[in-house]
Amino acid sequence: MPPQPPASGTSAPVAHLRVQRVRPAYRQVADELRTQILAGALPAGTRLPNEAELGRAFGVSRSTAREALRVLSSQHLVETLRGVQGGTFVSEPDPARVVEDVGSALGVLVMTPRLHVSDLLEARLLLEPAAARLAAQRADAETVEAVRAAAAAPRDDRDPSGFVGHLDFHTTLLMATGNLMLTLMGQPVNDVLRTRLRRAGVEAREWDKVDACHREIAEHIAEGRAGEAEEAMRDHIVELRRLYERDGFWA
Amino acid sequence: MPPQPPASGTSAPVAHLRVQRVRPAYRQVADELRTQILAGALPAGTRLPNEAELGRAFGVSRSTAREALRVLSSQHLVETLRGVQGGTFVSEPDPARVVEDVGSALGVLVMTPRLHVSDLLEARLLLEPAAARLAAQRADAETVEAVRAAAAAPRDDRDPSGFVGHLDFHTTLLMATGNLMLTLMGQPVNDVLRTRLRRAGVEAREWDKVDACHREIAEHIAEGRAGEAEEAMRDHIVELRRLYERDGFWA
DNA sequence: GTGGGGAAAACGTCTGACGTTTAGCGTCCG
DNA sequence: CGGACGCTAAACGTCAGACGTTTTCCCCAC
Secondary structure, X not given: XXXXXXXXXXXXXXXXXXXOOOOOHHXXXXXXXXXXXXXXXXXXXXXXXXXXXXXXXXXXXXHHHHHHHHHHHHOOOEEEEOOOOOEEEEOOOOHHHHHHHHHHHHHHHOOOOOOOHHHHHHHHHHHHHHHHHHHHHHOOHHHHHHHHHHHHOOOOOOOOOXXXXXOOHHHHHHHHOOOHHHHHHHHHHHHHHHHHHOOOOOXXXXXXXXXXXXXXXXXXXXXXXXXXXXXXXXXXXXXHHHHHHHHHOOO | OOOOOOOOXXXXXXXXXOOOOOOOHHHHHHHHHHHHHHOOOOOOOOEOOOHHHHHHHHOOOHHHHHHHHHHHHHOOOEEEEOOOOXXXXXXXXXXXXXXXXXXXXXXXXXXXXXXXXXHHHHHHHHHHHHHHHHHHHHOOHHHHHHHHHHHHOOOOOOOOOOOOOOOOHHHHHHHHOOOHHHHHHHXXXXXXXXXXXXXXXXXXXXXXXXXXXXXXXXXXXHOOOHHHHHHHHHHHHHHHXXXXXXXXXXX
């Protein structure tokens, strides 16, 4: 909310209701298109009319139509290509994009007093052990191999997620549950935590310990030992929390 | 991704990498401003220069600056007001906005084969019992009263979340944990589920049962019986899952 | 057959103008 | 003296038209 006007003279009755008298045209157009996309009337891949035609269709100018498209495109509902055969297309839903957006939003919230890093750590403590259990119960051979690979992958000190195809262990584990929702909830948290921990003074010896934990958990999962996997992951997260609390909190 | 051009003649090598040669100016401006906002250089409430000046500052026209602002505003990073004393202001981070956005994104994903309603139900089964436990451990008198009120609130058949101040029981419970992150993860799931269940044929007798569960859980929380609260919530969610599986899945 | 050079379609950007909203202030009348 | 009315100015909202840029496709020359 924008800054309240400095409480000028007259007592504002209850709450400064700042209603928007009329929604701007670009907003109306964007809302209408969004509704149609969400309702499935415009399936992914559909090519919208070009900007000039779109404007005519809604009775607005091309500039206004363009602003509406910018809104939708920044919400990843459409994307725009240039050149002949270019145009605006309805996007395929993309979980990775959602993870990114949520992570970004969390990054903003975590700077406020409303959301504390300890809240993220608590959520993680709730999520990841359960994920480890599910992964142990469900992972097929290929998934097990991916988890093992992630646990064994060499750690790059400077740039996390450096090599192509090298995913973070925790990310891999969330995906190994086969439940995309768990990834969607857990991954943004991990991303924020990793960002905050970056270049906190953590010694190599401690990273070795972390890697050992990862390998142990991976083995539990490979052998289908759900209970042990869950317990080991809980210990691991608790240990990590200690690290974060020491170095990362107000970094 | 836009529809692949229909595999014309030549075999595309590995993956149709559609790189963006140059990022449009409006995108560069938006990215630059976003960076500054996220870095804290432009605290919430800051008033940006007017559109014309902003354009001059970046060496672009006012239209381009406007498109950049539309991008940021649709991401809830800024908001614009009209009139004298109007302008573009850096937004206060708003958890409710985040919940909305995530819910909307989930609504899209849940239409794909990647994310199934059963995944949401599983995530909920993981989250809410734990939330009930935490609430029982932590809730102060005021919070307990809110939870009781939410459990006792009359159910409006037609419009859920009808009365002002009447929040859904599950929402209230998530907030009662005192951990905003749990609300951020759980609430969008609940929103999507509620949307899908709407006007599925659920009988009044079943709703009565649901309400009874809610009251029981509320009492456990009021009395600080963490284990019982968790267990009761688990049973409740399992029961609800049966409801969803019967009526809501492909509604 | 093959390579290169238009041509065309669509987005990207600019310019300038005018409409619309809203807070604030001055004026006028009671 | 005070309050209501109405004007003004700042900023966003919208429009119209023009031109540049990117990219694909196709035709033509070699």
